[in-house]
Amino acid sequence: MGVLAGLEPKVFFDRFEEISAIPRGSYHEEAISNHLKAFAEERGCTVFQDEYYNLLIKVPASKGYENAAPVLFHGHMDMVLDKEPGVEKDMLKEGVDLYIDGDYIKAKGTTLGADNGVGVAFMMCIIDDKTLPHPPIECCISVQEEVGKKGGTVFDPSNVTGKRLMDFNWHKPDTIFAGCAGDISAYFRIPVTENAPAEDAVFYELAIAGGLGGHSEFDINLERVNALQAFGRILNKIALEMEVSLTDITAGVNRYVIPGSMEAVLAVSKKDAQKAEEIVAAVAAELKNEYKIADPDIAVTFAPAEEKASVFTYEETKKIAKALRLLPCGVQSMSLEIEGLVESSNTLAMMDTEDGKVWILMTIPSAVTSRRYNILQKVYDLAEILGASVDTFADCPEWPYRPDSKLLATAKKAFYDLYGYEAGVEVSHSSLELGLFCKKIPGLECISLGPKAYDVHTPKERLDWTTVQMVWDHIKEILKDMTE
Ligand SMILES: [Zn+2]
Structure with a gap:
């Protein structure tokens, strides 16, 4: 039994626990990248892995969505390794030790890696679920994001066909992230x-x-x-x-x-x-x-x-x-x-x-x-x-905010349909890799979604597990609405 067994959505927490066991500090992504590659290939996906261990995973459309425009997913597989003074763990060799503290998932004495293990776990859920209605999906899971966005910088977009991108490096389930700074x-x-x-x-x-x-x-x-x-x-x-x-x-x-x-x-x-x-x-x-x-x-x-x-x-x-x-x-x-x-x-x-x-x-x-x-x-x-x-x-470069984005409208509608109120739209001072993708893929529209996480990049990092279901439902609803 996993530490997170019993939490909902189970599909998500099973995957989150699975990847938490694999050490995945920046520059040391070979193991996690190979793990994800095998995971996707076992499920019939086409996988491109570059020499830096960046992944592009192509998930075929579900029945009835074959003619819909593809959607690109993005997250990063590396995490910041940091620990509290006195903690002995060799984080390059061992995964993190998860535990539940009320509404939070934490790691004993270390960073948790919710940033951006959450994104990786969501993509694994979608790759794994054969019942989900969705257009063709392209999952870009990058490396070395935390150390200069190297993965995003070297990522070759020539196999990408999607012009709308959903990222999972955001921390507020009732808002949609729609633009960010460059740095x-x-x-x-x-x-x-x-x-x-x-x-x-x-x-x-x-x-x-x-x-x-x-x-x-x-x-x-x-x-x-x-x-x-x-x-x-x-x-x-x-x-x-x-x-x-x-x-x-x-x-x-x-x-x-x-x-x-x-x-x-x-x-x-x-x-x-x-x-x-x-x-x-x-x-x-x-x-x-x-x-x-x-x-x-x-x-x-x-x-x-x-x-x-x-x-x-x-x-x-x-x-x-x-x-x-x-x-x-x-x-x-x-x-x-x-x-x-x-x-x-x-x-x-x-x-x-x-x-x-x-x-x-x-x-x-x-x-x-x-x-x-x-x-x-x-x-x-x-x-x-x-x-x-x-x-x-x-x-x-920055990811410029586009209030008239069609993808943003789809995400807002899906949220309203589910929850009966308007999602907030936020633009942030953080710099995400999405600026690089906007520059690489002309005309790309992006949004980012994610559950509540706090104090990322520090040993106090924690994920509010009670907010994951809301995001997961939102993602599924957006995909269902992407009929064209
Ligand atoms: Zn980060």
Whole structure:
């Protein structure tokens, strides 16, 4: 008996549990891709698998729908691997450990992978169900979505015939997702050197913990602490008062996660140690006050650390502090077309040292291409001032909202027929692969549907299982209505 046995719709939860047992972190999709390929082939589908393990699965139309226009389904098979501190699990080798907590499905100490295991499970349900009325279906299940939308970027659309696409990377069952931002990621690299610490150096570990973090595109409006930005603020304040040398920084999880915690080691002269402690305590109190509503558990610690063999120079340390201070971070513009919608933002997501450079990784989403590039230009401008360098990747176009879309109308009608009230229509600040598909397949219309899921990309990720039935019924109703 599976952990999810007894939940409805059973067909869905059987498949969700099946794929949850297969480790499927980004770049490690071979096993899940082969599993899905075999699953579809056993059920008479034609499967195309590319060298990256992207899949395109063609499901023949059901009886009476042979002449209907095909519909393209989309979801991604990879998931963010993250776990709570102290959790031993090797997520590359083991699937997640599901459990039910009231209305929620969670994974013990790790990300759940509802993002986007939900989409994969829905497609498996449709592939498996021989009784469902539907037009010809083409399931595109991509890889490496969470790490730069690589799968979508390399996906070859030449075998796709559908001009209407349903995606399952949305999180609200009573709304239809109908447009999203594009985004671009950038590395900001500051050259650093290895230097022997001063003779009288004392070392501290500066740690920020307890921040809520969250998804950089869904949660950016919540004004939570970005630990990298907070760290830059503290480091800069120290550097204004005394010579300080940084070493050993690592922060962040992935380019779509707002870092809620981080640690670094720094050295100050023994004579300045007391003063440094006072500065950190003062800024910590400021942060605590400023974020008392958005991020009440934020905590800064400054504890003696073991001596390190090498440190960056004071000048280099100052540059790192200035970069973290001045790189755009958080909401940059709001949409005036759709109330409450963030139009542009930037998140400093990760930081590390590699090949003589400290790098800061950021992701800039915007619904407007020129605004995305304008924020990026500020990053280049600061790099010029600081003697840093910038390189970008994963430039993904936006998926423009089309209020007059026929597919959207079909989905709205199906929802009304089922539930007797209008579905909401939402446009989001998150960037989905659908922007790439819109660019690759001219004239493509898209919508995205999905059950409630929370805190995706974090070990707190949870799926409200009670909302899955509603989405499943909606999908089936839309397919039934697609007679032409
Ligand atoms: Zn995701």
